[in-house]
Amino acid sequence: MAKQKTRTNIGKRKVAFSLNAPEAKRVAVSGDFNKWSPDTHAMKKDENGVWHKIAMLSAGTYEYRFLVDGQWWNDPKNDRTCWNSFGTQNNILVVHAHGRARKSMGRNATH
Secondary structure, rough: OOOOOHHHOOEEEEEEEEEEOOOOOOOEEHHHOOOOOOOOOOOOOOOOOOOEEEEEOOEEEEEEEEEOOOOOOOOOOOOOOOOOOOOOOOEEEEEEOOOOOEOOOOOOOOO
């Protein structure tokens, strides 16, 4: 029997997150799209030490960071950031209704 698409994913886009952290034991992507939950979007490590997660997100602008073994890291592949209430920076992700999510490419990583 064919798997039916759930209503919760209608109108959502696949967004791929990845982070090179071969020494890490646990990595999650957290942001306002999951109420900053450290458990909702746990990532999986591949054989090269790169962590991956696909999230289904509605169109909009989101702030996010990676939680690596209990420490907040910014996305080294995304130079779009904004200040948060803790005096550090979050990454910004824009998900369009059509096309791809936009994360600028850059090398300004902040752990």
